Amino acid sequence: MNQQTNGDFPEGATVVFGGSGGIGAIIAEGFGQAGSNVAVTYNSKADRAREVAGRISGSGVRAEAFQCDVRDAAQVEACCRSVLETFRAIHTVVFAAGPVVEQKLLAETEPSLWEASVQIELQGFMHVTRAFLPALRDSQGSFVHIGSAGDRWWPPRDGLSVVPKAANEALIRGIAKEEGVNGVRANSVLVGVIEAGMFLELLERGVFDDAWIKETQKLLALKRWGKPEDIANAAVFLASRKAGYITGEQLNVSGGFGV
Template sequence: MNELRVKQSGFRNGIAIVAGGSGGLGSAICQRLAAEGVDVAFTYNRNADRARAVAKLIEEHGSRALAIQTDLTDTAQVDRLLQRVNTEWSTPSTVIYAAGPQLYFKYISQLDPAIFKATMDQDIYGFYNLASASLPLLRQERGALVALSTPAIVRYTKKDILSIAPKAAIHSVVRGIAVEEGRFGIRANSVGIGLVGDAGLFETLTANGDIDEKYMQATYERVPLQRLGLANEIAEAVAFLASERASFITGQLLMVDGGLST
């Protein structure tokens, strides 16, 4: 940990956990935190090679990295994740939820209930398990929790129910934590992310045909800035909310969507 950089940027003790840190957005968030001197422990699902690559990127910023394979829907694995970070380093002061299942664009009328249930279970319970288990540690550090969300919560997008439904529930929990845990100094916020052009989800949706030329044209017409977002732009917003630069902000949903939700 670079204590001078951490002190200047305001990340309490400079230890963060990023759930889903091996993904496109998660990796950008890990690197952004590391650039400010924060040591980053992050979770990954199956891709150990990708996790090692992200760890190397964190270390290139002079920060420590710890990649931990974790199924967030398993409370025992979440407990082991937190215990390992707390034992090997110290109490984390920042917890970021950037994980989530593979998404598909489907009309509600065409969506298999089994896919809906699996998506809800993975996203909501994964977040809740991490958030609830982290609260005792965050209380010790008067720390910050940040969850990735979607602007579609406030401006519904057709065929996006698999994103909207779980993220709406997650933000409700975020708001609850902000209200109930503020007395312990904990802050909790969400970041509503628009369509990001250089992260894995966009590439996947394009490859499976959910995003085509017609969809992109409609997107540019709806987004005031008329472009896609970048992963580093999302990471910047997350880092801001996680740091003491946002010390009087809690319970909020910060839209980073090019104006889509306006």
């Protein structure tokens, strides 16, 4: 099925970068449930991406998996062409790609870790922006960046995630300012502690111990961890026509982290 099942989105597809990840997969499924066709991108987790696409297809819309390393501009451009060949139009690009981020003080951050994070999160998002802007101009669509609640309240040892994402917040505002004349919107979802993906992996490794959990809980107004569906719901809203007059903004989905 190629058409959306409701009027929340223009014709075409949502492209989810990082769609094979813990949060990215739920975001991709959220767009499918909302009636959008979905392109699920992955770098190395092909089986996982195809599994996600299969579940989305079961909801009555079309979903396909596409391999793409966002660090490579040529691959990103080729991915855009492939998605357009498959779906004919793109109305939303969600950028949720990112590595598992080691928890390091800035003074102890190795150059290799820094460069890896910047290459994926910052350079990757710029590659995606350049490649996909023409398609979003055609559809008057939007970018949704999956950022960090650390942009509002600095979490010690999380600089490898917060700093590149903070640069992307400036990029989001730039897109909103420069591309509004073309009908393109750009917004961010700021992510708190979510029971999925990187948080669960670091928890299993013991990086987040009982003391960390106790101190972090103190900073939450809502005394629970977030669910990936919380992020998906926010992303779907910002991309939909319900948010048609919202651009250049941040939606903080963090349970009141640091309030």
